[in-house]
Amino acid sequence: MGPVIHLIGLLTDQNSSFARGAALAPPAIRAALWSDRGNLSAQSGLEIGTDVMLKDLGDLPLSDDDCAADDALILRAVTESMEADAIPLLLGGDHAVTHPILDGPLYISVDLHGIDPSEAPGVAHPEPGGLTVREVLSIIAKQRARIVGADIVELNPARDVNDITAIVAAKLVREIAAQMHQNYDHI
Template sequence: MPAIRLFGLPTDINSSFERGAAAGPAAIRVQLWSDRGNMASELGPELGTDIAFTDDGDLALTEDTRRDDAMIRRHVALVREDGEIPLALGGDHAVTFPLVEAAAACFGPLNILHIDAHPDLYDDFGGNPRSHASPFARICEAGHAARLVQVGIRTLNRHCREQAARFGAEIVPMAGFIPDAVPVLDGPLYISIDLDGIDPSAAPGVAHPEPGGLTVRELLGVLHKQTAPIVGADIVEYHPGRDVGDVTAILGAKLVRELAALIDRNGHLEG
């Protein structure tokens, strides 16, 4: 079974409203290793016991987006050279672009499951084409997405609706949501989880809370039904300064365990 490599991407230079997500990886890691919980996943296997798992710590990012993108791509390439699967903690959602770019360099266009309140398809946002509101526009423009399925969306404005049509994004909105509406994707599969995709009652620690989101149980149902080999994943947009009682960090740690168990269960794809 594949080994999993966790690493943090402590940057929020491309955040559009309020910075704070750069502190997210360290805060999630505290809860991951805390004696408050344990390493068990709901799928059964335990992190570090049944699942080979290494934590590389945080990359030394610089707030120069071009340099940071290159550093992220290099790190993913090193992880892949070791035959392991990258699992990244953001940071803002802009980091998903170089993560997907590096995975696509190994596997070709990916099937992407994107959990979010927002589609992140802006052509640019505030004059910044690398905004955290734009990563999936950049991914699709570059041809890195064979299929993009976006789940939890509840802020779809006219521009992003037009962008979704342009790129062929498949949006599963929250209005009338049922987990069965989410398709089971083929591999190679990449999973990106923006924590604001979850309802703010369960995940208040985000810069852009949007009422009416996924429950934790709905999210786990969507994840656990995926059966394809996973070639990378990220958890992004945790803002510790807006959290309440560390509940969002605790959720982030749980999602690390659940994604690791899912990667382990679904098996390995050679790149």
């Protein structure tokens, strides 16, 4: 049996350097993840809810104005998740949410700024020439070590076009969760 994966939302963009709005990302990603217009299958054939146990813990009550206090809440939620033998998969928020939790053999952080804006337009800092979604999925699929946690950050729903970036983020949730499941017994 594989791990339980805890989906945890981080409604914060206090460290955004340009356009705020990433704090609105967790609900947008969840809406795309659970939408009837998509599916819950990963490329590997594993399906969320059938093969991969994903438990949505909701959003942390972050203040979005006190970095130290918010970092402590994030760290506590991640620690509690790991102590429950689950794997945290965090939905940001801005990229600074990764800072308090970087530890362990393999932690995956996907900053949506790094994906080409033709495939992920809903970010504050579009990066023409960025990675394609297919390239990111290929990198995730090549991971063989046990994954101790992950985050997907920097979706700005106010800048998204037809929810394209939210759909990309939901796809990344499925693929990372499936890879966590597949790699669970690896040390």
